[in-house]
Amino acid sequence: MIRALFPVLAILAVWVLLADGALACAVCSGGDDDVKVKDSYVAATIFMSLLPLCVVGGGFLFLRHRYRATPDE
Amino acid sequence: MTSRTTSLRVVTNPRPPVVPSAVLGMLLFLFTELMLFAGLISAHSIARAGALLGWPPPGQPRLPLEETALNTAALLLSGALLIVAQRVFARDKRRTKPWLTASIALGAFFVIFQGVEWVGLIREGLTLTSSTHGGFFYLIIGIHALHAVAALIVLGMNWLRLHRGILAQSTFAAGQVFWYFVVGVWPILYWRVYG
Incomplete structure (x- = not known):
């Protein structure tokens, strides 16, 4: 299985490793060499x-906290 | 002849929901809105970095940073008052109304002040099509204002329900989450767009 993945x-x-850096957006100064x-x-x-990962992670922690804080039936 | 016995488990005191459905729905909606603002702010940052003639471009007015700071304070105070309203609501619903009214009034002040600010900027020549600067400003701040108006309508409906004595905790919480989003996103927009 792993050998099949080698190619x-x-x-x-x-x-x-060989690809040049590319700025794909064609409308906002795409391909500009400006460092800024x-x-x-x-x-x-x-x-x-990172934002969606942080929000989803935060949501999970919030739900877990609420679940533990909610009393059982 | 066979008889089938069905056993029913009667739950007398079901476990309360971890998060009320209204709040969960609002949180999911606001997640998509957060990504919308994140995309707009990212595009704005790239356009600003690529501006060859400076930002704002020559001939375009500078955004009113100081006046908007006052408006930002009003919005933050509105959010703080809503937190107080929520705490009072948990103890005594009847005493919530003044806090909620003050919070809505400050939110309305924020929106009206922004409208006045926009009129001044349009008179100075900053329009949606005058430059990238103007386009981004009206798009980002306009979408935020739209959210502020929508959240104020939700809070206004909560106020009416409170007045009639039928405001549920979950309904109030959903409205609060919406307003906290509007208040929470604003300082980031102020820093990135006005700064």
């Missing part, structure tokens, strides 16, 4: 990736 992992590794813009893209990507 896929190798292709993925080559793809990640690149930093903004990175910050926005991290923010948009």
Whole structure:
């Protein structure tokens, strides 16, 4: 099973290592070499990736806390 | 002939819901709204970073940072008053009305003040199509104002129910969650859009 995955992992590794950095949004200064813009893209990507995870995680902890605090029948 | 016996378990005192359905529904709705604001703020940050001629662009008015600080204080105070209203509601429903009224009044002040601010900005030349700056400003702050108006309507309906003596704890809690969202998102918008 793991051996079967080797070619896929190798292709993925080559793809990640050889690919140039790309800013995909065509409408907001896409492909701009400006460091500020690149930093903004990175910050926005991290923010948009982590926010839903934090909210869902926080929601889970909140529900668990409420469940434990609610008395049984 | 066979007889079938069915046993019924009668639950006399069922476990109360972990979160009332109204609150859970509101939380799910607000999660999607949070992602909407997050997307808008991210797009705004990227556009701002890529502005070659500075932000705001030349010829466009500066946003009224100081006046809006006063409005921000009014909104935060409104949220604080709603927390007090919720605590009073848990003890004595009849004494809740002044706190809820004050909270709604301050929220209404926030929305009206923003309307006045918008009129001034439009007169100075900042419109939805005048620049990216204007477009983002009216889109982000406008969507927030829309949420503020909707939350005020919900709180107003809660006020009416309270007046008639039929306001349930879960209904009030759902309205509160909506208003806390409006209050909680605003400082981030103020920091990113006005700052």
